[in-house]
Amino acid sequence: MGKWTRRAFISAGVVAGGGLIVGVAIRPGNRAAKLSKYVAGDGETLLHTWVKLDSDNVVTAIIPHAEMGQGVGTALAQMLADELDADWDLVKFEEAPALGEFANYPMAQAMLLAGADIPDFVLPTVEGALIRTAHALDLQITGGSLSVRTTGAYGMRIAGAAVKEMLKIAAAEAWQVPVNQVIAENSQLIHKASGRVEPYCAFAESAGQMTPPVSPTLKSVDEFKIMGRHVERHDLPSKVDGTAIFALDVRLPDMLYATVMRAPTFGGGIDSVDELRTRAINGVVDVIQLPSAEVSSVLGGFTYAESVAVVAKGYWSAKQGMDALNIQWRSTENDGVSSDAIFKQFDRDISAGVDRESDIAQGDLVASMENAAQVINADYRVPFLAHTCMEPLNATAMVKDGHCEVWVGCQSPLSFRQSIADALGFDIENVTLHNCFMGGGFGRKSRPDYAIQAAQLAVSLGRPVQLIWTREEDVRQDFYRPAIQSRFRAAIDDSGDLIAWENTYVDKHEPDEAALIPYSVDVQDIGHVRSPTHIPFGAWRSVAHSHHGFFTESFIDEVAVAAGQDPFDYRVARLQHLPRQLAVLTKAAKEAQWHLPLAPGRGRGISLQSSFGSIVAEVVEVTVKDGNLSVDRVVAVIDAGYAVSPDGMKAQIESGIIYGLSAALFGEISIKDGAVVESNFHDYQSVRMSDAPAIETHIINSGADWGGAGEPGTPPIASALTNAIFNATGNRIRQLPIKNVDLQAARESTAAMG
Amino acid sequence: MTVITVNGTEQKLQVDPSTPLLWVLREQLALTGTKFGCGMAECGACTVHVNGTAMRSCVTPLSAVSGQKITTIEGLAPSNNELHPLQQAWIEEQVPQCGYCQSGQLMTAAALLATNPSPSDADINIAMAGNICRCGMYSRIRRAIKSAAGVQQFDPAVAELAREINNG
Structure with missing residues (x-):
């Protein structure tokens, strides 16, 4: 892949x-x-x-x-x-x-x-x-x-x-x-x-x-x-009165509408299509099979699978036409794959150390483990995740006199233009791309498949066409944040000091350093094994930090607890060589009143992750009552060197937190018969108003090299939350999402294991 | 033929009456401020007012609103030169990020304030439950609703509860 x-x-x-x-x-x-x-x-x-x-x-x-x-x-x-x-x-x-x-x-x-x-x-x-x-x-x-x-x-x-x-x-x-x-x-x-x-x-x-x-x-x-000053965003007036133009809002004369479907099992294709019932639907204009598209770039090649499109005078007819199609998909070698099978494979490949490569290997791990007063083991897992941008994937295209014009919202306009040209066999000069506001991107809109489909349709039809994916297609044909398993072993000595840290996970992705920890420990072996799946990979807000931030910052919490020490103090003692991280973590604890006792059933958790040039710490406060979880408050501190647009940075941190919170609480793409089970917001849920905590963001302008803001808010939130749940209940959550955890029952099982 | 009134203008429509109102607004009437998000009344991006009540237009067939008065985001402001107090508050609080869900958020919030001029946090939670914002701007939406309503930013009931919880 x-x-x-x-x-x-x-x-x-x-x-x-x-x-x-x-x-x-x-x-x-x-x-x-x-x-x-x-x-x-x-x-x-x-x-x-x-x-x-x-x-x-x-x-x-x-x-x-x-x-x-x-x-x-x-x-x-x-x-x-x-x-x-x-x-x-x-x-x-x-x-x-x-x-x-x-x-x-x-x-x-x-x-x-x-x-x-x-x-x-x-x-x-x-x-x-x-x-x-x-x-x-x-x-x-x-x-x-x-x-x-x-x-x-x-x-x-x-x-x-x-x-x-x-x-x-x-x-x-x-x-x-x-x-x-x-x-x-x-x-x-x-x-x-x-x-x-x-x-x-x-x-x-x-x-x-x-x-x-x-x-x-x-x-x-x-x-x-002007830098460092609060200014109002120029694009907001058009976003409160309905005049902002997203790709979905493009209107061309004589335009048709279409929707598409690809084989639900990744790697599959079309065997046969029975169009009879579809053709009988009022407004349906055509049923078109779109060929697969091979896209090559300096970033590597990728083949986007073939699809079936229904074209109509309006989206509603196209959608009804799609529902009425009887499509037989080709069988594939992945037809029997399930989430269970994938995680069993991960477990097996981690145990076998398949093609293990180290991110870092220093000190004598075997001796440290042998000499340890206590060895702590844990396995963590996260599921696949979809992006679900608010605006479903769509693009509008028109081909006239050998020139293709495309309206789309995308994260990479030049490479989209090249990909469309490649797929159509056009020179790039004969493709014009108009980039519109995106209704969310989060990494998904760096893949050009939807724009290519619209362009292919425009060639076939000879008329302008707006392709709109159903939400179901958007959820089931994503490029997913991978499911990951990560295995840990840590050694502590008599005084509780961390003397060795071992970690093996599957599926290495960018950024390279995501699994590394900031804490001073002489003996470390962090590495990854190969365990490929057929599920397509995509960059998802904060990419590999999204899962490693959960894994490493949960496990350090476990180690602190095993050492009988406060999780914040334990981190502080191991950050003396990193003054910026120390300052961020300390400020988060101070603003959240870390050491103030909480009532029974309430808890606080802390987490720290550096990503994309910025350092972020988050403290989460929760209440767990009768097994029901309420995320009450999040205190976040970011040191991005300097905040050019302070309110914009705060908004990005709030956004990153809620995006990560949706994933931690609800996010799960499950695989059955080689395909995605979930389909829309009812079974792939997002945080809503009543789930959303109060968020306070504090900015430290340390003067260090400038970092990013769009992603660094996401990585710490899941572990800060599960650490808070542990603090409130004694339940250590090692598998996301939290919706699958019975917060009343889990306590007994954790206690029984411990 | 179906007749509806949209933002004060009567519209006579030759459309299959089972078509959801969302697509009639967007395709027949070119009112593209109302958005498609899920097609099953789960996300709220398509929210409009039907006789003043917030409705999800993606699951409301045209036949169900025959003869009714529809307001979309394009008709929310009292005139071309003014903004609705909520739109004003949305800018003051810098609510939108991508902005795609905001038409629906604003229409739901406007229907709330029309019937409940000083909503509590609990009222806001209930009214806004059907509107998803994937950019996660919920705190700002809450602040903006309270600001437009002229109610206290800190709900006394919630503050009291927080004190109780903190004191055990």
Whole structure:
């Protein structure tokens, strides 16, 4: 099964870009002239790939990221506007077009060359190479909590500062004054001695002729005016009055509607289709079998299975037509696979150590275990998870005169465009992609299968068509957070000190370091075995951190309890070498009043996980009464180095917590007969208003390298919650979701085992 | 032919009357603010008002609302120049993330406030139970409802309960 890995991505980037970086001198110079035609409207001047200025002095930031709820446009525009010393009320943003010319080369720079000390005189060459690299990689991805720390740090800030320098030079020339006497402030250029004040736009034309400097001077944190400030998101007014356009809202003249179905068993295909009853339904236009689509990219190839589509004059007819189809699916070697069988396989392969590789191996594990005063063993499991974005997968497509136009909400517009071109056998120039607001993404919308299906339909039909997946198809044809088993063994000495940590889990995914622990313990062996399944893998919010955060932070809690020590104090004693982690954990405990006693039936749990460049600790408070669980309160602390958009960061942490809480409480995709059992929100439940805890988020601006915010809130929540349940009841939950645990009965079984 | 009134305008529709209202609004009337989320009244993204009551339009056949008054998100604001107090509060509290569920959240909340101008936390839990937000903005939705209603952000009953629990 192909998988999206950052490691593969980075090494591919080095291969694709390495030769260019050292070998070819490409001076990008002023790209604005070339790019202008794509993004500059009437009265607008493109001053830089990412900045335009109009005749009303409004600055528009061009954002090479997709909006799926995270508020990326606002945060990146803040970064650009601050370095530009723009008036925030005169700043707008728009998503970059899905064109290679707007490939995200700052992201390439951050991923390939972060921290590299590059002499100024070669910077233009490097930047040129990065532009080529980003283009070759179709790099316009939104994910990995990367936008602020890559595109923002390496792109938007530099673009803002560069354009400010250009404008100052232009003003100095026009006014015949030394450039160091020109001040930029609130979208105006000022020369104090002569009393001259003019808006930025007065110099747009002359600045537009200049080549942007590649290493302009950036502000220090104490000079920030817009970064770090609470600003309102620009996209929200359209999201409260129904005018925001999601892909599902695209309306084209003469448009048909369609829905699709693939073989429920992954790897299966179509044997036969009886269309008779479907064709008789009022409004049904056609039944079309869509071929499988092979998509290759530098990230690896993947084949999306064939499907059956019902096309109609409206979605409702298409849906009824789909329900009326009698489809025989081909049998596959996976027809007998169940969740039970998968977990038995994991158990077997962990015990056998199949192809075990270590993430870290240090010290003498055998001796430590032999010398231990106590050895603690535990096995943890999590199930497959679907993404269930609020907006079911959909795309609209039209093919005319050999040109395909697609409207879609996706996390990777350039690679979607390439995949559609590949599937249709078109040149990429003959595919135009319009990226719309996404009703959630969470990793699912980095897979182009749904957009390809819409494009295939448009070719067959010769008419515009909107493909809408049913929610059932959305749940059953996802790319899933994998089911994982993780086995632990820890040794403690007479004083309860942790002397050895052993961990073996199945199915290694990105990020590489997800299973590592921050705690100081000399002897460690953390590794993974191979135990593949036929269930397709997908990046799911926080990827491998989503499960390892549950495993490791639950097991350290078990060790603390076995040592007879407070779980918070036990962690603190082992974090003395990591001051940032220590500060985050300590603040979380303080804000949550960790040491204040709770009433019987109530409990607190704590968890700490560093991911995507940020450190997050969470404390959960629960009440368990008569076996009923209430999640009362979550206190979260994040150190992402610096919060560019503090309220946006808090919103992301709240969101990450609720997303992880849905998974911890209810999330379970089960496999039966090789296919997914669950189908919709009634059997794949989400947290609702009454389940949602009060959440307090505290931000530490430590000044360290900037980290992400979209994902780091998710990893700690499951373990903080189960640790709290243990604290309240004595029940140690080692398998998610919690809905399967009888909180009244489990206590006796835990006690019996202990 | 089925006749309904949508946001104050009478609409005569030549549509199969078993078609759910959601698809009539979105496809025949191009009112795309009302969203499709599940098709089985589980998520609330399709919520509209029928004679002032919140209904899930994805499971409401057109025939069931014949002759009735429908309000969608496009008709929630009192006029083109003003926002409904809830829409205003939604912006002040910076509620939406992806925004896809928010039409439904707002329509449900508006129906709640219309009948219960000062809802308690428990009232909010019950009224909003049918609306899922996968971005998880529940605390902000709760705050915004209370802010628009002009009620205390901290429900005295809940605060009292919390004190009791904390004191054992």
